[in-house]
Amino acid sequence: MGTEMTGADIVVQALTDLGVEVVFGYPGGAVLPIYDALFKQSRIRHILVRHEQAAVHAAEGYARASGKVGVVLVTSGPGATNAVTGITDALMDSIPLVVLTGQVPTHLIGTDAFQECDTVGITRHCSKHNYLVKETAKLGPVLHEAFYIARSGRPGPVVIDIPKDVQIMRAGYAKPGVISHKTYKPQVKGDLTAIEAAVEMLAAAERPILYTGGGVINSGPVASQLLRELAKACGAPVTSTLMGLGSLPDDHPQFLGMLGMHGSYEANMAMNKCDLMVCLGARFDDRVTGRLDAFSPNSRKIHVDIDRSSFNKTVRVDLAIQGDVGSVMEDMLKVWRARGHRAADQKPWWEQIKGWRARNSFGFEQKGEALLPQKAIQRLYEMTRAKKPIISTEVGQHQMWAAQHFGFHEPNKWLTSGGLGTMGYGLPAAIGAQLAFPGALVIDIAGEASIQMNIQELGTATQYRLPVKIFIINNEYMGMVRQWQELNHGGRYSESYSDSLPDFVKLAEAYGWKGITIDGPDDLDAGIQAMIDHPGPVVVDCRVAKLANCFPMIPSGAAHTDMILSAADERGEADDDAKALV
Amino acid sequence: MKHLPSERHTLSILVDNEAGVLARIVGLFSARGYNIESLTVADVSDDHAVSRITVVTNGPPPVIDQIMAQLDRLVPVHKVVDLTDWGPHVEREMALVKVAGTGDKRVEALRLADIFRARPVDTSTASFVFEVSGSSEKVNQFITLMREVGLVEVARTGVVAIARGAEAV
Numbered sequence A: 001m002g003t004e005m006t007g008a009d010i011v012v013q014a015l016t017d018l019g020v021e022v023v024f025g026y027p028g029g030a031v032l033p034i035y036d037a038l039f040k041q042s043r044i045r046h047i048l049v050r051h052e053q054a055a056v057h058a059a060e061g062y063a064r065a066s067g068k069v070g071v072v073l074v075t076s077g078p079g080a081t082n083a084v085t086g087i088t089d090a091l092m093d094s095i096p097l098v099v100l101t102g103q104v105p106t107h108l109i110g111t112d113a114f115q116e117c118d119t120v121g122i123t124r125h126c127s128k129h130n131y132l133v134k135e136t137a138k139l140g141p142v143l144h145e146a147f148y149i150a151r152s153g154r155p156g157p158v159v160i161d162i163p164k165d166v167q168i169m170r171a172g173y174a175k176p177g178v179i180s181h182k183t184y185k186p187q188v189k190g191d192l193t194a195i196e197a198a199v200e201m202l203a204a205a206e207r208p209i210l211y212t213g214g215g216v217i218n219s220g221p222v223a224s225q226l227l228r229e230l231a232k233a234c235g236a237p238v239t240s241t242l243m244g245l246g247s248l249p250d251d252h253p254q255f256l257g258m259l260g261m262h263g264s265y266e267a268n269m270a271m272n273k274c275d276l277m278v279c280l281g282a283r284f285d286d287r288v289t290g291r292l293d294a295f296s297p298n299s300r301k302i303h304v305d306i307d308r309s310s311f312n313k314t315v316r317v318d319l320a321i322q323g324d325v326g327s328v329m330e331d332m333l334k335v336w337r338a339r340g341h342r343a344a345d346q347k348p349w350w351e352q353i354k355g356w357r358a359r360n361s362f363g364f365e366q367k368g369e370a371l372l373p374q375k376a377i378q379r380l381y382e383m384t385r386a387k388k389p390i391i392s393t394e395v396g397q398h399q400m401w402a403a404q405h406f407g408f409h410e411p412n413k414w415l416t417s418g419g420l421g422t423m424g425y426g427l428p429a430a431i432g433a434q435l436a437f438p439g440a441l442v443i444d445i446a447g448e449a450s451i452q453m454n455i456q457e458l459g460t461a462t463q464y465r466l467p468v469k470i471f472i473i474n475n476e477y478m479g480m481v482r483q484w485q486e487l488n489h490g491g492r493y494s495e496s497y498s499d500s501l502p503d504f505v506k507l508a509e510a511y512g513w514k515g516i517t518i519d520g521p522d523d524l525d526a527g528i529q530a531m532i533d534h535p536g537p538v539v540v541d542c543r544v545a546k547l548a549n550c551f552p553m554i555p556s557g558a559a560h561t562d563m564i565l566s567a568a569d570e571r572g573e574a575d576d577d578a579k580a581l582v
Numbered sequence B: 001m002k003h004l005p006s007e008r009h010t011l012s013i014l015v016d017n018e019a020g021v022l023a024r025i026v027g028l029f030s031a032r033g034y035n036i037e038s039l040t041v042a043d044v045s046d047d048h049a050v051s052r053i054t055v056v057t058n059g060p061p062p063v064i065d066q067i068m069a070q071l072d073r074l075v076p077v078h079k080v081v082d083l084t085d086w087g088p089h090v091e092r093e094m095a096l097v098k099v100a101g102t103g104d105k106r107v108e109a110l111r112l113a114d115i116f117r118a119r120p121v122d123t124s125t126a127s128f129v130f131e132v133s134g135s136s137e138k139v140n141q142f143i144t145l146m147r148e149v150g151l152v153e154v155a156r157t158g159v160v161a162i163a164r165g166a167e168a169v
Ligand SMILES: Cc1ncc(C[n+]2csc(CCOP(=O)(O)OP(=O)(O)O)c2C)c(N)n1
Pocket: A394, A395, A396, A397, A398, A399, A421, A422, A423, A424, A446, A447, A448, A449, A450, A451, A473, A475, A477, A478, A479, A480, A481
């Protein structure tokens, strides 16, 4: 049964055996033995965050950028509850994490002991799986199994709750061989007959579209390569969800840009008018489909997903293929080539798309003196592009503008909170990504409201000498909230003004960062350049037009064809049905 | 898809007999807004490793599909079978029905119980507890009749079900 050691040593040994290099965490009474074990070793680096939520987002950023499992260590009670937002975020966006939480000793569980909370109860429905480990001997196997579950199948967060006495007690530990689970067996290979059928449908389609999502990123860089090959073979236009950006290069001639609520006109129109939709690792999220009964009414739909529960959840599909999207695309290509297929004539289709493209839906018009947020992001992209930056975002208009105006050319360069839409995600995620890639240019494109939700993490970057950049699109409003109030609630800006903002430059300086202000269009390039040139961390307070809206937009409950392209199409007050939608 | 007509389905779920597994199943139903008409659970293996949960639910066919898929993706779930789709199967339920009364009512209660093959398992001079089992409809019917002869309270097990024939699901 291997060597005898304490539970805490087992945790550290198992993490080492699993190849873990970084743990994001925050100590407290119920995890002191594990912190003591960490103290005595040098293989695993612990990153001390300033708030447990940030530990989880940092681990997410690390995981998303590196493709590895992110690891978090927090104490019981408030440590665990603070982590819940991050765990939920990781579940929604399918990010592989293992979160270790301390727990009160087993004999005190259920007594409302100091800093006790029902961590497994609280996280049961916001984790992919969770464990309460009551015996030291089970710690090793549970840790190895947890990593397997977190990263295989549809990835997600796994929580392991470890009572303090279990950390102290001794038991044997041995590194296990290949892990298999008696009930959990993710399906990687797609059904070949179904794949053949898909290939025939694709070859026969006159107006096909590939609709790709975060699954392509999760499947690994090879999947992005295969997507490029598949797109080339079949000649179809490709659109991507927010989570899938980067799988196809932004300037690829077949790429129509992001689809959905703030996606491009051509992407949404092509989704509406196609005769065949091939959904690859996306999930027909409501931000993507718009009004369901008007969603792509005349197409046949193929859905490739590793998670069977994604099929027919909101949109009925004609052919569902369960499997890893990379593996399925590989098989599709094999069949395509073996059968000597050539794409059907798509000329009329591409002509139509050209017409939609000509609307230039991401275009914006400079009016007045103020710096437009879109312009700021466009220049940020142009000036940093050669450095292949990793971009994280907060949540709001700036996030959508970043998705629209920042071009992504490779997978794993775009870190954003899609499913949960968590303000405060971007800075810790950038910190996590920077730890994975110390030499990379990592920029959090932020809003002035969101950045304040985890602003304390400035200290973390300082402590570990991480040269993270924060580019605040400062419009002095919770812009996305304000935009909805303008469009749906008669312009009544209830509590959406960012009052009493800190002086971001002074704040940066107080944490040992450099602070830069961009006050208008004339400062823009110099400000961005100064940010790039500074070797350490930088906060850029980029003051932009206060009332700009993010277009194009499919209002909630509207069809793809009812897209608002510019301010001229705005409505001032929505009816109650529309107001009830999110 | 939720506006299609609802159907009643009986699901058998084989799960790892570990702490919290029932909470996972029940929590999934409540979190996603699925209905539970009845739920039973008991250990069914000789090594106490596997429990069998029987859930009777209702919803339109696509929702039933979703329920199956969602259950199937829980880590401790071995197998989910929709017995209603599977085909011929037996569904049984047991109820304990307490009836109080004297005189004619008492005689009538006994007579009805006999027709339903309900067995008195507790008797006092003023009451009976009947054990009745069968399909849910039969149990319902029995309880309805007992209302007229002094029904006091009812405890029901909920449905357990198993496929007909030689094979295991
Ligand atoms: C934790 C959290 N609380 C509230 C919201 C709702 N919300 C979405 S966007 C937004 C405003 C964000 O403002 P800012 O960061 O300034 O970004 P902007 O939209 O102005 O670019 C709010 C409050 C959220 N997404 N997350």
